Amino acid sequence: MIFRMTSRKPVLIVGNGARAAGISELIYEFIEKTHIPVLTTMNTVDMIQDKYRIGFIGTYGNRASNMIMNECDLVISVGARLGLRQIGHKKELFAPKAKLIRCDVDQYELGRQIKEDEEQYNFDAYYFMQQLMAEDIPDYTDWWNRCHEVKELLDDYDDTEGNKLIKKIGEVLPENPMVTVDIGQNVCWTAQSLVLKGTKGRIIIGGGYGAMGVGLPYAIGASISNGKSLTFCITGDGGLQMNIQELETVKREKLPIKILVVNNKELGKITEIQHGSYDDRFCTTNEESGYTVPDFEKVAIAYGIKAATLESYHELDKYKEWLEDEEPCLLNIMLPSLTLLIPKIKWETCTIKPDLDDDTLNQVKAIIGA
Numbered sequence: 353m354i355f356r357m358t359s360r361k362p363v364l365i366v367g368n369g370a371r372a373a374g375i376s377e378l379i380y381e382f383i384e385k386t387h388i389p390v391l392t393t394m395n396t397v398d399m400i401q402d403k404y405r406i407g408f409i410g411t412y413g414n415r416a417s418n419m420i421m422n423e424c425d426l427v428i429s430v431g432a433r434l435g436l437r438q439i440g441h442k443k444e445l446f447a448p449k450a451k452l453i454r455c456d457v458d459q460y461e462l463g464r465q466i467k468e469d470e471e472q473y474n475f476d477a478y479y480f481m482q483q484l485m486a487e488d489i490p491d492y493t494d495w496w497n498r499c500h501e502v503k504e505l506l507d508d509y510d511d512t513e514g515n516k517l518i519k520k521i522g523e524v525l526p527e528n529p530m531v532t533v534d535i536g537q538n539v540c541w542t543a544q545s546l547v548l549k550g551t552k553g554r555i556i557i558g559g560g561y562g563a564m565g566v567g568l569p570y571a572i573g574a575s576i577s578n579g580k581s582l583t584f585c586i587t588g589d590g591g592l593q594m595n596i597q598e599l600e601t602v603k604r605e606k607l608p609i610k611i612l613v614v615n616n617k618e619l620g621k622i623t624e625i626q627h628g629s630y631d632d633r634f635c636t637t638n639e640e641s642g643y644t645v646p647d648f649e650k651v652a653i654a655y656g657i658k659a660a661t662l663e664s665y666h667e668l669d670k671y672k673e674w675l676e677d678e679e680p681c682l683l684n685i686m687l688p689s690l691t692l693l694i695p696k697i698k699w700e701t702c703t704i705k706p707d708l709d710d711d712t713l714n715q716v717k718a719i720i721g722a
Contacts, residue, residue: 354473354480355489356451359426361720362492363499364390365409366399369431369456373477380404380551382481386489387496391417393432394543398531398555401548406503410438412540415510415695416503418704421447423720428453428484431477433461440699443467448702455480498719505715509708510695513687514541514614517665521586521612522546524668524675528553530574530583534567534591537620537693542586565594568611572598575607582608582678589615589645599655599682608678611652616687617645624692638689652682662686 356362366379376399383390383404390400392408400406407414409421421427427450432438434454439446443466452470455477456462462472473480511519518541525531528550533542535558546555556574558566567587575583592613602609618638626634634641652659659682660671674681695704708716 353487354428354453354471354484355487356426356453357490359451361424361495362388362426362428363420363424363450364388365392365427365429365432365434366390366396367393367430367432367434368395369433369458370477370481371396371399371431373431373457375430375478375481376551378478378481378485382485385485387491387493388489389420389492389496389499391420393438394539395557395559396432397543397546397557398548398553401553402551404551405547406499408543411440411697411699412544412693412695413697414503414506414544415704415708416499416506418695418697419502419506419716420499420720422449422702424450426451426453428455430455430480431457434464434466439466440697440702442699442702445699445702502716502719505712505719509712510706511545512541512691512694513665514538514691514693515545517614517685517687518542518545518586519547520665520668521584522548524672525549525584526582526676530554530556530578530581532556532567532570532574532583532585534558534585534587535562535564536588536591536614537616537624537691538586538588538591538614540693541614546586564591567591568595568598568602568609571609571611572601572605572607575609576605580605580607583610584675585609585611587611587613588620589613589617589648590619590643592648593646596651599652599657602680603656607680609680610675611680611682613648613682613684614687615645615648615684616689616691617643618689619643620689620691621693623690627690648682648684657682659684 407417409417427447452467455473533539567585571583571585623637636642649659649661657680661684
């Protein structure tokens with residue numbers, strides 16, 4: 353018996369090991385059978401989408417997901433490393449009220465013990481989930497509904513213009529799209545706020561090593577490997593410049609790649625640090641400190657790719673036909689500078705910043721803290 357029948361507030365976490373084991377459909381079957389909420393890591397946000405989605409955990413995770421982790425009493429982790437970005441520096445503060453059950457095919461990962469009394473299964477994720485599905489697990493519809501109520505309550509609470517832009521992109525995307533994402537603030541906003549229609553879409557994130565510039569090459573590879581299929585690339589002004597020459601490949605191969613540039617004319621992830629920790633002592637990260645951004649619209653047109661500059665994400669609806677046809681295009685979407693990335697966990701105390709207002713905090717406690 354894997355599951356703890358005494359649990360009142362269980363959650364399942366899926367990581368890239370779960371994807372590698374090919375258990376996406378099995379996860380949805382598990383949800384339908386048990387109504388246990390499923391959370392993800394940043395790299396697997398696409399595994400739980402549509403009406404099932406709550407969000408991902410960790411440093412820049414969705415506030416609802418991290419608050420649920422603080423209140424749950426059982427965590428079943430399947431194929432997730434549970435590394436520093438998920439659990440922080442003080443392991444004892446990770447899911448402080450919960451029993452931890454970990455499944456990983458890599459014994460080395462299990463060697464990094466997180467809780468003294470954790471249970472470990474050095475299994476393939478598919479086999480593990482089959483065993484779990486065979487158990488007579490109670491129905492957790494009430495807990496499921498409470499978690500989703502908190503998700504709805506907090507869904508817009510932390511929204512910056514970056515989050516709103518990504519949500520708008522989600523509205524204009526087709527069902528089950530192929531989306532690639534570059535590194536920078538845009539990857540966190542996408543992981544936080546891109547909700548796909550359907551459960552078979554893909555969001556390919558350049559996680560792990562944080563290699564800026566991967567968005568467009570990922571899109572080229574994804575499109576070609578799927579028969580030159582429609583592919584959407586979310587990138588930033590910094591990331592795009594690192595491989596901007598690949599626009600030639602897109603044009604030459606006639607790839608229907610839709611490039612959505614989140615353009616705040618700065619290396620936003622770094623300017624945010626220089627703003628918050630170094631009293632606005634910017635260094636080659638924005639226009640005033642030496643960083644420059646070309647006119648992406650003109651660059652794309654020079655390569656023979658149709659392009660437009662949008663002063664606001666509200667203009668995206670005007671270009672729905674561009675996003676649906678079989679031609680490449682580039683939409684240069686402007687965003688205000690110093691658009692911050694929130695919420696963020698302060699790992700020293702395992703608190704989520706900025707703080708919730710008292711009324712909202714009390715509502716959340718009443719819903720999932722009982």
